[in-house]
Amino acid sequence: MINIGCSIVTPSKEVKAKDKKMTQFVRYIWAGSLGLTSVGIAMYFFNKWVVSLNDNNLKGRLFRAEFIVFIQGVLGCVSYFVWRNVANIFSIKKPSHRNPESGCRFRSDTGARIWKLVIAAYFCLAHGCYLCNVFLVQTHPHMYSIVSYFMLGFHVQMATGLVLVTILNFFIKLVSDQTLRHRAAVMMAVFYAVTISMYGFYNTRKLxxxxxxxxxxxxxxxxxxxxxxxxxxxxxxxxxxxxxxxxxxxxxxxxxxxxxxxxxxxxxxxxxxxxxxxxxxxxxxxxxxxxxxxxxxxxxxxxxxxxxxxxxxxxxxxxxxxxxxxxxxxxxxxxxxxxxxxxxxxxxxxxxxxxxxxxxxxxxxxxxxxxxxxxxxxxxxxxxxxxxxxxxxxxxxxxxxxxxxxxxxxxxxxxxxxxxxxxxxxxxxxxxxxxxxxxxxxxxxxxxxxxxxxxxxxxxx
The missing domain is CATH 3.60.21.10 (Metallo-dependent phosphatases)
Incomplete structure (x- = not known):
């Protein structure tokens, strides 16, 4: 008789953490896909009902509401993507004062808090731009309308910049073992967004x-x-x-x-x-x-x-x-x-x-x-x-x-x-x-x- 010995290898904490992150990522993808599918189906039938209405004033209000829901949903996904990549680039790790022996935990300094406040402010302007179509349509454009819609465009460019640097990192990894550091990649995306947004704005000012x-x-x-x-x-x-x-x-x-x-x-x-x-x-x-x-x-x-x-x-x-x-x-x-x-x-x-x-x-x-x-x-x-x-x-x-x-x-x-x-x-x-x-x-x-x-x-x- 031949005895075959087996040993049980316990996964390291690092492997467990990676597995947990992967599981959470898959859950996010699943939940997002299910949510978007449900919203899409609901909006399809809602749209069919609205189209069948005879009252054009009511129909108009419902169409506007439908558009706001749709655009806010899309912007919500963009905002989540941008925030996850950009919000913490100036945050630092410091020892906990309450329990120094517990190691390091996440803390934000003043500069990081200001950075997050700036991001939150521009998010609010971008998400609120459609209110201008309701309250600020007039003979001469209101400055808030121009700034708000500009921030919407900047939001699109910020997300685009992050995608572009991700693609760049992918090609860098193909030819070397190193990639751009996260903060450097984000700053490149910010530079792209600012530059292309200002250039685009300049083009609209020309005849x-x-x-x-x-x-x-x-x-x-x-x-x-x-x-x-x-x-x-x-x-x-x-x-x-x-x-x-x-x-x-x-x-x-x-x-x-x-x-x-x-x-x-x-x-x-x-x-x-x-x-x-x-x-x-x-x-x-x-x-x-x-x-x-x-x-x-x-x-x-x-x-x-x-x-x-x-x-x-x-x-x-x-x-x-x-x-x-x-x-x-x-x-x-x-x-x-x-x-x-x-x-x-x-x-x-x-x-x-x-x-x-x-x-x-x-x-x-x-x-x-x-x-x-x-x-x-x-x-x-x-x-x-x-x-x-x-x-x-x-x-x-x-x-x-x-x-x-x-x-x-x-x-x-x-x-x-x-x-x-x-x-x-x-x-x-x-x-x-x-x-x-x-x-x-x-x-x-x-x-x-x-x-x-x-x-x-x-x-x-």
């Missing part, structure tokens, strides 16, 4: 870039050869853009002296009473054939679309509400193009009154053989228009902002069939997607710029 684009159009009437269209989108009058920005834009538009001016959605982020004075410079826009407007998704978030329609008509803007306009107005049909405007896709999703993306209705009256210029806020609408049976020669859109800033540019690129600039479609059609004349919310632009596009139509040979 829009004027981009000249030529688009060939099949069967373009000879009298419209060289027709110029000033293309505006995503002006976003609201908590961080006001009358000053509108005056600048109108001056630039009038200096261009184009034949047509189009505003392709997201003009406002608030109600008519709050933004009437901010929007009033629109009445001073000058062009040969007039100014045209279609809705964007943010007009439907404000839920005063009909009131804005009435106001814009009163200041001389032609509102295209699933309708069209023959240009020039009094010319024979053989010498006209059909300018078509559709409501934004969001109107269909939230069932806003009789609004919606109704291309068939919008095309009624466009004569056979006429070139068609479609104004529609979202590039996805352009994709839908091209798959329809209608002739569509040129689509002017906006909405994407070019992603506005890194890393959101990645999501904007992946989420939209057309991202930024001019795209051909088939042998005779084109889409132009503007980066936006202003910006939404966060006063930062990186790898993008404010834009006024001047579209010149030429006859395709």
């Amino acid at each position: 829009p870039t004027v981009n000249n684009v030529k688009i060939p159009v099949k069967d373009l009437p000879q009298n419209l050869e060289g027709l110029t269209i000033t293309h505006l989108s995503d002006i976003h009058l609201g908590p961080v853009n006001g009358r000053r920005e509108m005056v600048q834009i109108v001056k630039m538009v009038n200096d261009i002296q184009s034949d047509v001016v189009v505003i392709v959605g997201d003009l406002i982020d608030g109600g008519l009473n709050e933004l009437r004075k901010a929007a009033s410079p629109i009445k001073k826009i000058k062009s040969k054939y007039g100014t045209f407007f279609v809705t964007g998704n943010h007009e439907y978030y404000a839920l005063e679309v009909d009131e804005w329609f009435s106001y814009l008509k009163s200041v001389g803007v032609t509102v295209l509400h699933n309708s069209n306009f023959h240009l020039p107005k009094n010319a024979p049909s053989s010498q006209q193009i059909c300018v078509v405007g559709t409501d934004d896709l969001e109107a269909s999703r939230i069932h806003y009154k009789d609004h919606g993306f109704h291309l068939d209705k919008a095309m009624e009256g466009c004569r056979e053989g006429q070139p068609v210029l479609l104004l529609s806020h979202q590039p996805k609408a352009a994709q839908m228009a091209f798959t329809s049976e209608h002739r569509i020669d040129v689509v002017l859109s906006g909405h994407t902002h070019g992603g506005q800033m890194f890393p959101l540019v990645i999501g904007a690129y992946l989420a939209n069939p057309y991202y930024v600039g001019l795209y051909p479609h088939g042998p005779n059609s084109h889409v132009y997607v503007s980066q936006g004349t202003n910006f939404w919310g966060i006063p930062m632009r990186t790898f993008t710029s404010r834009e006024i596009a001047v579209i010149t139509l030429t006859k395709k040979v």
Whole structure:
């Protein structure tokens, strides 16, 4: 008989501590995944119920509440990630005065407490930015709105910086046994966040870039050869853009002296009473054939679309509400193009009154053989228009902002069939997607710029 001896090895305290940390980490992941899944399911059914409501005022309040819950949930995850990595970099370990024999325990000195207070303050500003949309929409942006939304952008950049230094550490570890010390890595992330945030803010203070684009159009009437269209989108009058920005834009538009001016959605982020004075410079826009407007998704978030329609008509803007306009107005049909405007896709999703993306209705009256210029806020609408049976020669859109800033540019690129600039479609059609004349919310632009596009139509040979 052969006896086989066995010995029991007791795990060291260090191994046990690592196992405990790993267990806690897995629990965090499991709890977070379960929580997000539950919230996602709840919000899906909540959204379905809200959409079915007929009271648009109630619907608007519930949509805003839903958005706040969603954005606070996302920001909560970002804040947890940032706090865990950043909060304790200046903390020190000191012996306990109560029980010196117990070894060292965690203590924060005055500098570390101030550091944590600074982080907590900027967290509060970032989380509270959406309150500006409720209480601080006015003619001129309130300083708190600008600071609060700036901190939201800084928050995004801080999290991005931490991810980037984590990736850097991963590659350093591939080629050596050492990695960046935690405090050094965090300070690199802070430097990145401060630098990119200030650069992005500087870009929003600059005037829009004027981009000249030529688009060939099949069967373009000879009298419209060289027709110029000033293309505006995503002006976003609201908590961080006001009358000053509108005056600048109108001056630039009038200096261009184009034949047509189009505003392709997201003009406002608030109600008519709050933004009437901010929007009033629109009445001073000058062009040969007039100014045209279609809705964007943010007009439907404000839920005063009909009131804005009435106001814009009163200041001389032609509102295209699933309708069209023959240009020039009094010319024979053989010498006209059909300018078509559709409501934004969001109107269909939230069932806003009789609004919606109704291309068939919008095309009624466009004569056979006429070139068609479609104004529609979202590039996805352009994709839908091209798959329809209608002739569509040129689509002017906006909405994407070019992603506005890194890393959101990645999501904007992946989420939209057309991202930024001019795209051909088939042998005779084109889409132009503007980066936006202003910006939404966060006063930062990186790898993008404010834009006024001047579209010149030429006859395709």
